[in-house]
Amino acid sequence: MDSLITAAARALAAGDPLGALNRVALRDDAPALALRGIAMAQLGDLVRAKALLRSAARAFGPREAVARARCVVAEAEIALVSRDLTWPAKALDAARATLEAHGDRVNAAHARYLEVRRLLLIGRLDQAEHLLADLDPTPFPPALRTAHELVVAGIAMRRLRTETARAALTRAEDAARRAGIPGLTAEVESAARILATPAARLMARGMERPLLLEEVEALQTTSVLVVDACRHVVRNAGTVVSLARRPVLFALARALAEAWPGDVPRGTLVARAFRAKHADESHRARLRVEVGRLRATLRTLAGVSATKRGFVLVPRHAGEIVVLARPVEEPHAAVLAFLADGESWSSSALALALGASQRTVQRALDALAAADKVQSFGRGRARRWMTPPVPGFTTTLLLPAPLPGD
Template sequence: MDSMITAAARALATGDPLGALKRVALRDDAAALALRGIAMAQLGDLARAKILLRQAARAFSPREAVARARCIVAEAEIALVSRDLSWPVKALEAAWAILEARGDRMNAAHARNLTIRRLLLIGHLDEAEHILADLDPSPLPPPARAAHELVVANIAVRRLQTENARNAFARARHAAGQAGIPALIAEIEDAARALDAPAARLIAADSDRLLMLEEVEALLASGDLVIDACRNGVRMGSTTVSLATRPVLFALARGLAEAWPADASRGALLSRAFRAKHADESHRARLRVEIGRLRAALRLVAEVRATKDGFALVPHESRRIAVLAPPVEEQHANVLALLADGEAWASSALAIALDASPRTVQRALEQLAATGKVQAVGRGRACRWMTPPLTTFPTILLLPGPLPGD
């Protein structure tokens, strides 16, 4: 490796893409193309960066497998930043295997971090933690170690483990300070704000107030019966009942919980669950059927008792009941929660992250665009959707993933 390539690589490692381009901008050899691609990515021109990295990967000879694998890892990072979740994951796995086998531990760890970050975006926390457990950050240089700790912190935030998250953010800040890269420091500070922003709204018999993430963790650990409207589930202690695929049952559970300690009238439950303005005998018959299903679903945590006017929710062990709701409740809140990261998302990537059909996501985006809550950038396959960050929006609890404690 000649001195100009070495100098350019060092400039990129310290977050100086312009310094790197000054050294290799006029060169077309494989190593220079790769460094130019990384520099363009750092400057934000992701389309040009992707082209340069692909050219570099083709230019390296078959004997330069490590260099080609590094190009694939860099392209995978661009795909992740541009929210191209359809990018071939198997290519990244193959690149990681080559880097690990050839002893390039730093880039192998970076490849693993990218895999974990992608899993976090689509809500596969268990898989992300499994990969993270096998990753040793001790030999990593400060920038890679900061990225590793940022992943650890993000998993802890999604798991509602606020103390672990704060410790991980502190370690990430320390490593980023050693690296001296302003963009990395800013990324960590931006992610850490989730710990100090409203995450949910508590609706109980004697209160209706905003909760920070730490307070949400305490509520879920309190043993009270919690109707979680952020994840559409019911929780008491270590027992969790998911109603995410049963919206009618969840609507009934929430209606009963908001009426507690009193009962909820049949008319109120019909209106909430079935949106029936004028209930007839068929509606009342269906309500009885759905209440029976709700009894069966909640048998481990509560009873649903019939009263003179309607039904009442009675938790086991005389526990209190609380409803955990998003600070802002509106249609398509889960789409807005993903877009609140400030990145430009493709509708196909949103569909992958939400595990929904592309047409369902497209309809949601069109409705949100009609009200000015999101905007489209580009056309056709290059179309991306984005929205300014909403500082009071529940970006953590509405993101895809298992219920806290699962």
């Protein structure tokens, strides 16, 4: 490898893409193409970066398997940054195996971290933790150790383990400072801000207040009955009843919890559960059926008693009932939560992350675009959606991941 290629590689490792381009911008040999691609990725031109890396992979000879594998890993990272979650994971796994077989442990570990970060984005925490357990960051350079700690923090936040997350972010900050890469330091600072940003709203006795992530974690250990509108579950003292697939029952449970210790008129329950403006006899009959189902579903946690004008929720073991609600509530809040990371997403990637159909996500995006809350660029399969980060709330509780005990 000649001196210019070596100098360009060192500049990229230090987070200086312009310095790297100054050395290899006019060269078209395979190593220069690869370095130019990585430099363009660091500068934000992901389309050009992907094209350069593919050209580099083709230019490397059949005996340069390691170089081709590194190009695949770099392209996978571009796919992750551009939220192309449908990028073939098998290609990344094959590249990682090649790198490990040839003793390139650092780049092999980087490939593994990319795989873990993808799993984290789509809410597959168990798989992410399993892969992460096989990685020991001790021998890795500071930049890779920062990536490790950011993944640990991300999993801990979604598991509501704030102390673990805080410790991981402290280690990430130290590693990023030693790496000396401004972009990495900014990523750590952005992750740390989540712990200081309201993650939910607590609604009780007609009042509400914002909760930080650590306060949400503490709430899970109290004896109060929590109707969790972030996860669509009802929980108390370790007992969890999921209503995620029973929206009518959850709407009734939430309406009753918001009014506790008072009751809720039948007409209000009909409007909340069935979205009917005027209650007729058929609605009242259906309400009686659904209340009976709710009573049977929550029998270990609470009862539902009839009053003269409606129904009231009666906790069996708790002395208090609260509602844990999302920081921002609107019909398409989950889509906005993913777009709030400031990255550009395709509708297919959003559908994969949300566990919804692509058509459902597309309708939500069209509605948000009509309200000027999101914007798109590109056409066809290259179309991407994004929005400026929404200040004042974090997306952690909107991501599709289970809480402990779910």
